[in-house]
Amino acid sequence: MKNDVTLTVKGKYVNKYKDGYPLILRDAIINLNEVTAEGTIVRLVDDKNKFIAKGYYGKQNKGYGWVLSRNENEQIDQRFFVNKMKAAIKYRESFFNSPDTNAFRIVNGEGDGLGGLTIEYFDGYYLINWYSQGIYRFREYIINALKELVEFKAIYQKKRFDVSGKYIEEDDFVAGERGIFPINVKENGVNFAVYLNEGAMVGVFLDQRNVRKTIRDAYAEGKNVLNTFSYTGAFSVFAAVGGAVKTTSVDLANRSLNKTIEQFRLNGLDIDSQDIVVGDVFNYFKYAVKKQLRFDMLILDPPSFARSKKMVFSAEKDYKNLLKEAISITEDEGIIVASTNSSSFNMKKFKSFIDQAFKEMNRNYQLVEEFSLPKDFKTIKEFPEGNYLKVVFIKNLP
Template sequence: MSARILLNPAREKSLLRRHPWVFSKAIQKVIGKPMNGETIDIYDSRGNWIAKGAWSPNSQIRVRVWSFDQEESIDREFFLRRISQAQATRIKPISDGGLTGYRLIAGESDYLPGITIDVYNNIISCQLLSSGAEFHRFTIIDVLKELYPDYAIYDRSDVDVRKKEGLELHKGWLHNELDSTETEIIEHGLSIKVDVEKGHKTGFYLDQRDSRVAAGRYAKDKSILNCFSYTGTFSLHCANAGARSVDNVDVSQTALDLAKQNHQLNNLDDGRVCFIKEDVFKLLRQYREQGKTYDMIILDPPKFAESKAQLKGACRGYKDINLLAMQLLNPGGILLTFSCSGLMEASLFQKIVADAALDAGREGKIIERLQQAADHPIALCYPEGYYLKGLICQVD
C-alpha cells in the first residue's frame, strides 16, 4: 500500500470543494515514509479516501493534489492528458490574438500544481516549482518532447520558492539546445523580443497581454508615462495606436535596451518614445516638483508583497505611487494601475487607489477592470489563481 496521510477532524472541507492544497496543520498522521515529491493518498479523519497528491515535507503546503479520482494513476499518461487538455483550451485565444507566445500550463489552475510552462515561438520555457513537479521532471519533459518535437525546451526552475520545497535551483537547456536563448514572439500584430535565460519569470510577462491592448485603446494623441516599463511592451501598443509621446521609466538599463530594440523591431523608434533609467518613486516626486504632467500614466510595478507579513508595506507602496501618478495627470487623464500581488485582494486594491485619489485631491472613476489574460485561467476551486488586478481610471 502506498504512503498516506490522515487529516485532523473537519480539515477535509477545502478538499471536498476541490481546493488542491493540504497544509501541515491539517495533518493528523503520516502512514509510511514517503519520499519528497512522491504521490500519496489523502484520507479524512474517519478513514474515507479524498484525493492523491505530491508529498512535500519541507513546505507548509505539505501536499499538493494531483487528482480527486481514486482510479487515476499519476503517470506518463496523466501528464500527457493534462497538458493536451490545456493546449486545447488555449486554441481560441491563440487564434484570436495571432499569438506565438502564450502560457501553456498555469499550475493549479490547469490541475498541475507547481508547474508553469510557457511557449515562446520555437522555445518552451518550464518552471517546476513543487516537489511533485520535480519528482516527475523527466516524465513531464518526455511528454513535452512528444507533443512538441520541433521545439527547444529551456528550464527556468531557478526561483527561490523551490528552496521552500527542499529543492535545488535549475537553469539551462533540456532539449534541442539552440545557439541563443533569445527569440521573438508576435502579440496582436507586434513583434517582441524574449530572452528565456535572462528575462523575468520564464522570460516575459505574458499575463499582461490584454492590458497592453487596452492601453492602446486610450493612447491616441496622448502624452504617456509608462512606469516600471521593463521591455517596453505597453509602450509598443501605445505608440502603435498613435500616442503623441511615451516616456518609459525603469531602473534596469538592460530592460530599457531591450525595450528600444522592440520599438526598432516594429518601426516605432521614431522620436516619440524615450527611455529613462531611473527609480520610479524618485522620478515621480521629481516630476511633481517640476510641475510636469501627462495625459495618461501606466503603473505596472513588480510584486510588492511576497508574504502576508509584507502586505502592510505593499499597501503603502501602492498608495504612494498612485498618489504621485494622480498628481501628475492632466484633468480627465487616464490612469492604468496594476497589482500582481496574489495576496492583494481586488477590493483592497481599489480602496488603496481610492485613498490615493483622496489624498491627491483628485476625483476618479473606474472605467475598466483588467486581469490576467485568458491563457492564465483561474480555476473556480483555486481562487489564489486570481493574482493580477488592474484598473483603468479617469482622473478629474
C-alpha cells in the same frame, strides 16, 4: 511512484478539500511532518481515514504541495501527465491558430490540475517553469508528455525553487535545437524579443496581453504616457504603436535601457521620441512634481514585493501611497492604469486602495474598466488566489 504517505486533514479543512481546493497547506494537515522527501505522493484522508484526494509534496512559497487527482485509483504516471497536458493544450487551441499572436501559456499550474508547473509557448519554443523540487521530481514524465503531444523547435526550462527565492542559474536547454536568441514573437501583431536562456525573466509578461491591446486600441492615441516599473517597455511599445505622442519608461534595473530600446527598434519605432529612464520610480515621481511634468496616461504595474537600497515596497501595504504619487502627476481626465499581481488581496481590496488614495488626494475618479487574467492563464473558482492579476483603468476627474 511508490511509498505514498497518508496525510490526515484537520476537520475544519475537510470540506474545503472535498470541494476542490488544490493547495496543500501546513495548517490543514495534522501529520505533515511525516513526509520529508520532495515529490512524495501523498493521500489526503479525513479523521475516519476516508479518501479525499491525492497529490504530491513540494515546498514553495504558497504551500507544501498540490492535489493532482480526486480518484483514489488514478496513478500519477506518464499517462496521467499526458492526459492533463492534452486537455490543457486543447483548451488553448484558438491561440495556436491565431495569425497575430504566437506567445501564450499552455499549462497554468493548478488551473490545469498541475500545481507548481507552468509551460509557455513562444513561436515553436516551449518553456517549462518548475516551482518546487517536488514537481521537478516528475520532470521525465512531464517532458516526455510534452514531446509526445507537440511539435517543437526546442524545449527550455527554468528551475524556480531555490529556498532563497532566487532563480537557480544553470543551462536551461532541454531538447530540440538550441535557439539563437533573441527569438522574435508576436502579440496582437506587435513584436517582442524573447530570451529563454537568460535567467528567470524572458522579456515579456504574457498575463498582461489584453491590457496592452486595450491601451493600444482605445487609449494611447495622442497621449503623453508614463510607464513605471517598465521592465522591457512592453506597455510603452504598445502605447507608441497606438499613436502615443511620447512615452517615458522608468525602471530601476540597468538592463531595462537596452532591453527597452531593443523592443522599440524591433517594431520600427523612433527611439528619439521616447524617454527611457533607469532609476527609482519613487525618485522619478519627486522629479516629475519638481519639474511640473504631467501625463495623460500613467501605467502603474509594480512587483508585489520589491527592495531597493532605500526602501522596501509591498503592494499590500504601499500601493495606496504609490497611487497617490501617480495621481499627483496625472492630467485632469487622464487615465491611470493601476495593476498588481499580488495574490495576497482580491479585487475588492484593491479597489479600496484606489478609493482611499483618491479621497486622501481630494480627487474624484471613475473606474472605466477592469481586467484579470487572460483565457490562457486558466484558473479555477476553488482557488481564487490563482486569479492574481488585477488591473483597473481609472479616470482622474477634477
